[in-house]
Amino acid sequence: MRDTAKFGSPINLYDASDHDELRILLITGGWEVRRSFNQIGIQPGDRVRVLRRAPFGGPLEIDNKGTHVAVGKQLAEKIRVEVLP
Amino acid sequence: MKVALVGQPNSGKSTLFNAVAGYRSLTSNFAGTTVEYTHGQARVGGAVLELVDLPGLYSLTPTSAVEEVSRDYLLAGDWDVIVNVLDASQIARSLELTLELLDLESPLVVCLNMMDEAARKGMTIDTHALKIALGVPVVEAIGARGQGIIETFRAAQEAATGGHRPQAFIYAPDLERTVDELAEKIAEGAQGQPVAVPKESGPKSPESEVRSRESGVRNQESGIRSQVSGHSPALDSAEGTLECGGLTPPWNKAQEEGGVKPPHSKALRAFSCRVGQCSSACCGHSPAMEGQQGPRVTAAVAVLPAQPPSILPLTNFQATPVQSQITNHQSQMPAFPPARFRALQLVQSKPRDIPMLEGAADPGLRKPDSAARHSSLVTRHCSSDPGPRTPDSGLSLVEWAQAEIAVRTGQPADAAISAARHAACLTLFERVAHVARPRADWREQVDRLAMHPVWGYAVLMGVFLGFFRLIFDVGKLGEARILNLFDVLVAALAQHMNPQGALFAAAKGAVLGTAGAVAIVLPYLLPFLVGLAILEDIGYLSRVGYLMDAAMHRLGLHGTATLPILVGYGCSVPAVMATRLLTTRRDRFIAAFLAVLVPCSARMTVIFALVGFYLGANYALGIYVLNILVVALAGHALASIWPEISPGMLMEVPAYRVPAPRVVALKTWWRLREFVLVAFPLLVVGSVVLSLVDYYGWQHGINAALSPLTALLGLPRSVGLTLIFGVLRKELSLLMLMQALGTTHVLGVMTAAQILIFTLFVTFYLPCMATLASMVRELGWRLTLAASTALLAIAVVISLAARGVLMFL
Numbered sequence: 001m002r003d004t005a006k007f008g009s010p011i012n013l014y015d016a017s018d019h020d021e022l023r024i025l026l027i028t029g030g031w032e033v034r035r036s037f038n039q040i041g042i043q044p045g046d047r048v049r050v051l052r053r054a055p056f057g058g059p060l061e062i063d064n065k066g067t068h069v070a071v072g073k074q075l076a077e078k079i080r081v082e083v084l085p
Numbered sequence: 086m087k088v089a090l091v092g093q094p095n096s097g098k099s100t101l102f103n104a105v106a107g108y109r110s111l112t113s114n115f116a117g118t119t120v121e122y123t124h125g126q127a128r129v130g131g132a133v134l135e136l137v138d139l140p141g142l143y144s145l146t147p148t149s150a151v152e153e154v155s156r157d158y159l160l161a162g163d164w165d166v167i168v169n170v171l172d173a174s175q176i177a178r179s180l181e182l183t184l185e186l187l188d189l190e191s192p193l194v195v196c197l198n199m200m201d202e203a204a205r206k207g208m209t210i211d212t213h214a215l216k217i218a219l220g221v222p223v224v225e226a227i228g229a230r231g232q233g234i235i236e237t238f239r240a241a242q243e244a245a246t247g248g249h250r251p252q253a254f255i256y257a258p259d260l261e262r263t264v265d266e267l268a269e270k271i272a273e274g275a276q277g278q279p280v281a282v283p284k285e286s287g288p289k290s291p292e293s294e295v296r297s298r299e300s301g302v303r304n305q306e307s308g309i310r311s312q313v314s315g316h317s318p319a320l321d322s323a324e325g326t327l328e329c330g331g332l333t334p335p336w337n338k339a340q341e342e343g344g345v346k347p348p349h350s351k352a353l354r355a356f357s358c359r360v361g362q363c364s365s366a367c368c369g370h371s372p373a374m375e376g377q378q379g380p381r382v383t384a385a386v387a388v389l390p391a392q393p394p395s396i397l398p399l400t401n402f403q404a405t406p407v408q409s410q411i412t413n414h415q416s417q418m419p420a421f422p423p424a425r426f427r428a429l430q431l432v433q434s435k436p437r438d439i440p441m442l443e444g445a446a447d448p449g450l451r452k453p454d455s456a457a458r459h460s461s462l463v464t465r466h467c468s469s470d471p472g473p474r475t476p477d478s479g480l481s482l483v484e485w486a487q488a489e490i491a492v493r494t495g496q497p498a499d500a501a502i503s504a505a506r507h508a509a510c511l512t513l514f515e516r517v518a519h520v521a522r523p524r525a526d527w528r529e530q531v532d533r534l535a536m537h538p539v540w541g542y543a544v545l546m547g548v549f550l551g552f553f554r555l556i557f558d559v560g561k562l563g564e565a566r567i568l569n570l571f572d573v574l575v576a577a578l579a580q581h582m583n584p585q586g587a588l589f590a591a592a593k594g595a596v597l598g599t600a601g602a603v604a605i606v607l608p609y610l611l612p613f614l615v616g617l618a619i620l621e622d623i624g625y626l627s628r629v630g631y632l633m634d635a636a637m638h639r640l641g642l643h644g645t646a647t648l649p650i651l652v653g654y655g656c657s658v659p660a661v662m663a664t665r666l667l668t669t670r671r672d673r674f675i676a677a678f679l680a681v682l683v684p685c686s687a688r689m690t691v692i693f694a695l696v697g698f699y700l701g702a703n704y705a706l707g708i709y710v711l712n713i714l715v716v717a718l719a720g721h722a723l724a725s726i727w728p729e730i731s732p733g734m735l736m737e738v739p740a741y742r743v744p745a746p747r748v749v750a751l752k753t754w755w756r757l758r759e760f761v762l763v764a765f766p767l768l769v770v771g772s773v774v775l776s777l778v779d780y781y782g783w784q785h786g787i788n789a790a791l792s793p794l795t796a797l798l799g800l801p802r803s804v805g806l807t808l809i810f811g812v813l814r815k816e817l818s819l820l821m822l823m824q825a826l827g828t829t830h831v832l833g834v835m836t837a838a839q840i841l842i843f844t845l846f847v848t849f850y851l852p853c854m855a856t857l858a859s860m861v862r863e864l865g866w867r868l869t870l871a872a873s874t875a876l877l878a879i880a881v882v883i884s885l886a887a888r889g890v891l892m893f894l
């Protein structure tokens with residue numbers, strides 16, 4: 001899945017390749033999900049980068065303007081991103 | 086003067102707090118939460134400040150219990166000034182809370198902490214530009230090195246005494262109209278209510294006299310200010326009546342009584358800003374503000390009498406429940422929290438029908454969540470109903486506003502507002518901060534190893550093995566020495582008392598109980614707590630959470646719960662205490678349960694001395710393997726009984742930091758103090774009771790009472806008392822077993838099968854008294870009782886199963 005990601009086509013954050021420049025398009029999910037992303041400073045429009053991922057379906061570590069955040073798999077799958085060239 | 090330290094988690098509030106409040110600080114707890122406020126006092130520039138260190142919160146719309154406590158405290162308004170501590174290296178994100186705090190339109194000082202960290206990230210921040218943009222004082226600081234701390238608190242003092250109220254930051258001009266309309270309705274609603282008359286309750290305390298003296302000074306000042314600023318007080322008060330009702334923060338009450346009203350009507354201020362009458366007191370846009378305020382305020386501080394410590398005894402710092410604070414400050418005007426703030430919070434609150442539309446978890450399983458409580462609390466603070474339902478649409482005013490915003494922006498109201506705030510923060514960030522290429526950093530290299538999919542786990546193993554090694558080496562050293570000391574004490578007692586008397590038995594029990602607490606637990610607990618505080622401060626615990634998240638999901642927990650369970654192999658007491666790192670009560674309970682299920686080192690001695698010695702090391706290892714299976718099963722079972730609400734891990738991975746010795750020492754001391762207060766009395770009393778049981782020869786009765794259990798498990802009747810002793814201290818069950826059986830050669834009295842069953846039962850049944858005490862402390866009586874019952878049941882089932890298997894063989 002990860003290799004098929006093309007520039008501009010929306011994918012979910014968990015499927016994005018490591019170290020690609022990404023832009024968050026949409027955070028799906030309910031009030032709590034939006035709230036918790038908002039609190040940790042992640043919003044649609046932000047440019048983020050996947051730094052690394054833990055094995056066995058573990059969380060991703062993403063970089064958002066210098067803040068490093070661990071995002072669990074289920075939550076990462078709720079974020080739609082586009083790959084920036 | 087009360088200074089509330091507010092900031093996002095990990096921004097260094099506590100470092101700032103500890104730097105000035107020092108060891109005189111103490112903790113107090115609010116019922117129902119394990120969240121702590123830390124109160125302390127500090128003498129800054131001749132005046133005594135009362136500091137309140139609030140738990141970190143990301144925003145004023147909280148999602149966890151921890152944040153709720155902070156938010157409730159802030160909304161109760163029982164403070165004079167907020168110091169908003171920011172991690173300068175995370176300024177883009179941190180500013181979001183700052184903008185929300187500005188909405189409170191109350192004295193605020195921004196402290197840009199960790200400027201060194203920002204520089205390391207290649208970031209330069211234009212503090213002056215930020216000051217102008219926010220309209221509040223901004224102070225640079227490096228808390229860990231003690232830089233900028235005094236300046237911060239001095240600025241806070243000036244902000245509180247200066248009477249300057251910052252203006253709310255307008256971040257969503259297109260949404261503002263809807264919010265304003267709602268705010269107006271709220272203000273009107275409040276106006277319609279009977280206005281509470283402020284009354285003094287009881288005789289004036291020395292403290293309130295000091296307050297009124299202070300306010301006298303403040304009144305003079307605000308009088309001067311209003312003359313200088315050219316604001317017509319009459320106009321102000323005319324506008325002000327619009328917003329009356331609700332709560333008044335103390336700093337305003339004094340001014341109202343003095344007959345001077347601060348310019349608090351937003352519309353008026355906005356107007357005067359536009360027409361260029363903007364005054365320093367109005368919105369702080371004028372750079373002259375500093376020049377004007379500086380000398381005047383320092384003079385005021387000099388006028389203030391230095392408060393003698395007797396006026397502020399430490400006992401006065403006991404936190405009072407938020408509720409009572411709310412009712413205490415019923416007064417005329419202006420409303421607190423401000424109408425606009427309430428309107429914004431209401432608009433962001435959770436729409437009631439959305440969970441159904443989204444098909445969220447079964448409502449029956451949902452506890453009354455923070456969102457619902459949030460909106461009810463905001464409503465309560467609003468002192469007005471969200472609004473009468475409009476007859477045609479059936480929508481409340483809030484729902485109307487939410488729908489209006491949703492239609493205009495094409496997204497839910499809460500998302501629209503937070504997106505607008507976020508965008509404002511980014512704009513602000515781009516205006517005040519410049520990011521160059523970050524300096525090459527060893528931290529990234531460390532993470533490349535410590536968070537590596539393979540090497541990360543090797544590092545994890547290494548760190549924890551080293552950690553336990555250290556704890557047990559230090560612990561063993563201390564234990565033997567302290568135990569010797571108590572032996573001497575018992576011998577001395579025997580000389581001075583009748584060794585045959587009941588009194589001696591009781592005294593001996595008390596001494597042995599103290600010995601158990603001091604010599605067994607402290608030597609292990611103290612190094613553990615120091616190590617835990619260090620690991621926490623370095624930032625390694627977040628990495629552990631990241632690495633173990635996937636594995637812990639199988640136990641129905643998140644990565645953060647790894648630590649308590651690992652620690653459980655050492656000692657259950659600190660393991661239970663470590664569950665405090667988890668955010669929800671559910672996670673805390675499951676983690677604590679699994680942590681006490683894991684055999685601690687005391688149970689390890691029983692396993693190895695009995696099963697390992699008499700049956701062979703393979704059997705001992707087998708018990709450990711069985712235990713891991715039981716832990717996994719129990720985790721699964723608990724996760725299905727109490728399903729998870731939170732959707733997954735979302736946790737900041739902080740930059741590595743060198744731990745500050747002072748912070749480590751204080752953290753250790755507070756945690757240790759709690760343990761000492763809760764567990765020591767229980768251990769001593771329990772020990773005295775058991776000595777008396779022994780003295781009066783009641784053990785036969787106890788053995789008889791426990792005979793159904795011992796018979797069920799096929800154990801000798803005389804081990805009954807041993808099991809009771811095992812609850813007091815796990816190692817005791819071994820000693821007592823030998824004493825009860827009257828021999829150190831256990832195999833001669835018990836069969837191999839009996840030894841195995843006995844050990845299995847001791848491994849799984851109730852945790853020791855000290856652990857039970859800390860479980861009560863962390864989880865409450867009810868959950869502790871439930872956990873104990875479940876543990877006992879597990880122990881019986883496993884022992885019976887073992888008996889069945891052994892009989893079959």
